[in-house]
Amino acid sequence: MGYFSRILNNCNETCILSLRSKEEKLSLKQKIEMKIHLRFCTCCQNFEKQSDKIDESMKAFFENVDIKPPIKASDDFKARMKEQFK
Amino acid sequence: MQVNTLNYNSWVDKYTDYLFSFAYYKVGKKEEAEDLVQETFLSAYKGRETYNGTASEKTWLMAILKNKIIDYYRKPKITDSxxxxxxxxxxxxxxxxxxxxxxxxxxxxxxxxxxxxxxxxxxxxxxxxxxxxxxxxxxxxxxxxxxxxxxxxxxxxxxxxxxxxxxxxxxxxxxxxxxxxxxxxxxxxxxxx
Incomplete structure (x- = not known):
């Protein structure tokens, strides 16, 4: 497989580079290869967008419990909790 | 701060649902959420001397629960590398x-x-x-x-x-x-x- 063919088809590697680029500095070579691939690949562009959305929703998931429907503990559990201090 | 069995029971009545709901969403399993809440109340009861009343009881209990959840995820559960x-x-x-x-x-x-x-x-x-x-x-x-x-x-x-x-x-x-x-x-x- 030629160089460009490899660059254009390595979705797997590109997505991992894109994830890393949010936290680390990539080498110039990595950066260019990632940009070229992303320019031509709608699937990976798509992954990038969804990845950001996952970050956003996961942060909310762990920070804010009030936006979720409350779940009640069972009465049986509450009774057991009281029992342990009798 | 005097915490006796009476207070303890009122904590259970007041905060169990809230803590359980939080824990459930974090770990996704009923039994494990119950264990975490139970451990939280136990730690709170043991550490009741350290509660100085500046934070609300609810905030204090939540802080304990959050630490329990962090520990829960840190526990290596599977032996394979x-x-x-x-x-x-x-x-x-x-x-x-x-x-x-x-x-x-x-x-x-x-x-x-x-x-x-x-x-x-x-x-x-x-x-x-x-x-x-x-x-x-x-x-x-x-x-x-x-x-x-x-x-x-x-x-x-x-x-x-x-x-x-x-x-x-x-x-x-x-x-x-x-x-x-x-x-x-x-x-x-x-x-x-």
Missing amino acids: FSTYLDQTEESFEHSFFDQDNYGRWSEKVEDNYFSKAADGYLISKEFQKFLSICLEKMPSKLKAVFVSKYIEDEKAENICKEHDITSSNYWVIIFRSKTLLRTCLEKKGVLG
Whole structure:
């Protein structure tokens, strides 16, 4: 497989580079290869967008419990909790 | 601050549902959420001398519970090493998501993209967060333990690698696979309602 063919088809590697680029500095070579691939690949562009959305929703998931429907503990559990201090 | 059995019982009445609900959404399993809440009350009871009344009781109990949840995710539950796990599951992962007849490119349909195009605020809506908790519950526990650390304390890759004793490249593979599984699950939820 030629160089460009490899660059254009390595979705797997590109997505991992894109994830890393949010936290680390990539080498110039990595950066260019990632940009070229992303320019031509709608699937990976798509992954990038969804990845950001996952970050956003996961942060909310762990920070804010009030936006979720409350779940009640069972009465049986509450009774057991009281029992342990009798 | 005098905490006797009477106060303890009133804590249970007042805060169990709130703490349980929080724990349930974090760990996704009823039994484990119950254990965490129980441990929280036990620690609170043992440490009642240290409660000085500046924070509300609820805030104080929540702080204890959050620490219990962090410990819960740090506990190594599976003895296999991460690299063995990743090697063993690589093939099935690649077959599920990549098209081997097309240079190994993504095999998913691009148009399945409902949640990244969703309106502002949808991602933090009750409906979407419910889907998210269902999908997290379905994730392999090995991946989930690492993936969740990223958000639970907003930690950087370096620290998470140290905690779980994994290499940086394995870490990014884990994050990549977790996100791939999660988005597939979320897209399905969105389509099926």
